Amino acid sequence: MSELNIERDHASLAEDFNKDEKRVNWHDKTLWFIREKRDKAAWQIPEWEQLREHASHIKNHVLANLYDYLLEFERKAKENGVIIHWAETPEEHNAIVQSILKKYHVNKIVKSKSMLTEECHLNKFLEQHGIEVVDTDLGERIVQLANEPPSHIVLPCIHWKKEEIGVLFHKHLRTPEGNADPQFLTHAARVHLREHFLTSKVAITGVNFAVAETGEFVVCTNEGNADLGAHLADVHIACMGIEKIIPKRKDLAVFLRLLARSATGQPITTYSSHFRKPRVGQEMHIVLLDNGRSKRLASDDFRNALKCIRCGACFNTCPVYRRSGGHSYHTAIAGPIGSILAPAWDIKKNSDLPFASTLCGSCSNVCPVKIDIHNQLYKWRQEIVRNGYVSTKKKVSMNFMELILSNPLLFTLSGWIGRKILTYLPFIVNNNFNPWYKQREMPIPPKESFRSWYQKNKQH
Amino acid sequence: MTSRDRILQTVKKNQPVYTEGPSEIKHTEPANALEKFKNVLVSIGGAVLEIQSLGEVKQFIEKTFPNVQHIISSVSQLPYTKVLQQSVVSPHDFKHIQIAILEGKFGVAENGAVWLTENAMLDRALPFICENLILIVPAIKIVPTLHEAYYLTDAEQYNFGTFIAGPSKTADIEQSLVLGAHGPKSLTVFLLH
Structure with a gap:
């Protein structure tokens, strides 16, 4: 520990x-x-490596021009009739979402997959304030019913066996005991969640890409849950990190070609929906979250992580x-x-x-x-x-390693000691006090060090 | 200073040196776009049929869905209810629709997706809430890759648009593919010659 x-x-x-x-x-x-x-999906595209390079290049360009692109995106989205919010911290993000919900007096929302809301722990926050959050992605609903966080950003319940899901659904959705058929369980979830889609006034979705040029944002799902939620609700709240911006619509071609193939090997997700304006009578909000992203832009070492498209x-x-x-x-x-x-x-x-x-x-x-x-x-x-x-423990052993590796004499000596111990006194290392030994066999010691072998065998 | 201004100022201060955007990307196109489209769509759970006239759509529906009552269509040549956008009271009104027939603008060969925009949907919710979706796409309008697709739609003034590739699906339970997660359980694309 x-x-x-x-x-x-x-x-x-x-x-x-x-x-x-x-x-x-x-x-x-x-x-x-x-x-x-x-791999199979990638190999079908001869220019796959160029696509990756190209996508990386676009993202580098975005990060170097994020200020202008954010302003452009904000301006266009506003022109489209979308309400824009800015949040520096997860707390501010959650408070913004809550204030929108308050305005509509809702006590329940449907939400499609959004890693950003996971980052902000939005569910927990809203539930503490008396609002029921219904995750509508099947995998997310499963882990939500089990009171667990997702274990994978694309496959939230990849760690669950179907028999366990059968038991969970029996308890929460009253499916027959012992039924673990994926088709049957998926249908049960469909019926259960359809009811929530039809009775929820507010829908929250994530954002895969936001286009500065047009102010539109793209949401990708296989199940259609983001669309059902957003199109049936009076209010659509889309939550995104400020790094999700891309310059132009044509860049979507590059990213949509890469995203699903990288994620699951599909050529594209079933639905890639482009939201530009709210439908007549609907209210559309975008919450832009920073949460340290703007600070990270300054770091040559760690800035690259902001390029992630969550595949x-x-x-x-x-x-x-x-x-x-x-x-x-x-x-x-x-x-x-x-x-x-x-x-x-x-x-x-x-x-x-x-x-x-x-x-x-x-x-x-x-x-x-x-x-x-x-x-x-x-x-x-x-x-x-x-x-x-x-x-x-780690600090001491690292300092010890540094001492040995930076001193040729100590290095030679400890090699000699190591070989002797492994040969004559193996019990000193073959025991549970040695963390390395826990799941591994210790190596068979060589007769001599490489250095002495080399000195004997070198020709010139 | 608002959060907005603070975020923007920090971004401005911290963003790295300007780099040019990448140039155009060269890409390969499948030899036979129509064949590729058909093969890919079938591989992702969709059905695809080439037809010479819209009458074949009606025949298909009578044969495949003999007892279906609630059919809605945006295609005036077909003898099904056509609801005008203005007359839609609420998207919830579509919850009983068993078959929706809509016109797609074009298809994309590399991934089997069909592009449609709001004005071809009757309502935004319809392509997602219906139980079975039928899309009619002109057979000559199959583009090789997404690059051509975005080139085609660049000047389009849509409020909402989507690529639909196959029926709604999930593999969240032990990676077993199930068609009909929340949206349509089936998708049939008619390629009209």
């Missing part, structure tokens, strides 16, 4: 998740299957995420991208996350906007150590 401000850190939560080995293997395989679907490809490919599960990350956005976003929100509480990685770089290789995720993980580690947010 860490001695930091974290109640349970990633390593300890992952240990819990790993108690059920069969389940971990299932989780691992399911996500890898989605990674493979992503989840880095989750599916990550060997640590696949084997530790989303909840081990104890933050709204898990996985590799979450591990570089969360420390910026709260470095103290999330100082363990950049260490939840092997730095293999697979995340960076699949990222559709070419964020150097593994480099940022490494840089965050340095930042965290520099600021003293690591456990004493």
Whole structure:
């Protein structure tokens, strides 16, 4: 256990998740299957790599011109009859949403998937103020009924077995006991949520892309829940981070070609809806949230994370995420991208996350906007150590390693000691006091060091 | 100073040095756009039929949905109820619609999506709330990729527009694909020659 401000850190939560080995293997395989679907979809596009490069370039350009693009977007959206709000903090964001709901005297809203509202803990806030939030994405509804946060940004209940969902639905939706058929359960949820769609005056959605040129915003879903919510409600509130802006409509072609293929291997989501003006008689709001994004713009090391389009490809490919599960990350956005976003929100509480990685770089290789995720993980580690947010155990062992690795004599000596221990006194390291030994065999020691082998064998 | 001004000032102060936007992207187009569109749409759970006349739509409905009562259509040549936008009281009025027949502007070969805008929907909610959706698209209007799609719609003055690619679906329960999550359980695209 860490001695930091974290109640349970990633390593300890992952240990819990790993108690059920069969389940971990299932989780691992399911996500890898989605990674493979992503590959198949990507390989069908000969210019895939150019698309990634292009998308990255557009996002860099946006970040360098965000001030102008935000103003342009605001102006156009206002011309379209949309009401714009600005929030510096999650608290302000939530208060804005609440003030709109107050105006309409509603005690219930429907909400489609929005990672931003997860970032702001909007559900909890509204519920504390007597407003029922109905998450309408099936996966999100499942975790909501179970009183859990989503464990994946695209696949919120990827950690749930269908039998468990059957039990959950039996309890909450009165489906027959023991029925775990996905088709049947999905239909039950459809009927249950349709009722909420038809009786909700206010709908909240997220935003995938907001176009400065026209003031329109695009929301992508497979289920159609964002559309049903928004089109049936009197008031539509769309919540977005200030980094979601793209310059022109034609840029949507690049991002929509990348998004669903990277996320699930689909050629496009079922619905890609472009909201420009409210329908006659409807009120449309956009809440723009900063929450540290503007500060992060200044950092050459960490600015890149703002390019993220929330496809989840880095989750599916990550060997640590696949084997530790989303909840081990104890933050709204898990996985590799979450591990570089969360420390910026709260470095103290999330100082363990950049260490939840092997730095293999697979995340960076699949990222559709070419964020150097593994480099940022490494840089965050340095930042965290520099600021003293690591456990004493880690600090002491890092200092010890530094001492040895920077001194040739000590290095040679400790190599010799290591080889002797592994050969003659293996019990000194093969025990549970050695954290490395927990899930691993210690290596077979070589007879001599590389250095001495090289000196004997070099020809010249 | 308002939150808006503080956010904008911080952005202005912190944004990195100006970089030019990227130039146009070169992309490859599928050899046969119509065939590609059909194959992709079927692979994502949609149905697609090439027709010579609108009469074939009526035949299809009689054969496939023999007992269906609530059909609504925006196509005046078809003998179904046509509701004018002005007469719609509330989008909730469409909750019993079993089949909606609408005209799509064009299709996109690479992903099987059809573009339609609000004025072709009768109501924004209709393509999403109906149980089965039928879209009629001119067969010559299949563009190869999304790049051409946005080029086509660039000057369009729509208030709401959407790409629809297949029926509503989810795979949230153990990655089992289920058609008909919240929206239409089926999508049939007629390519009219």
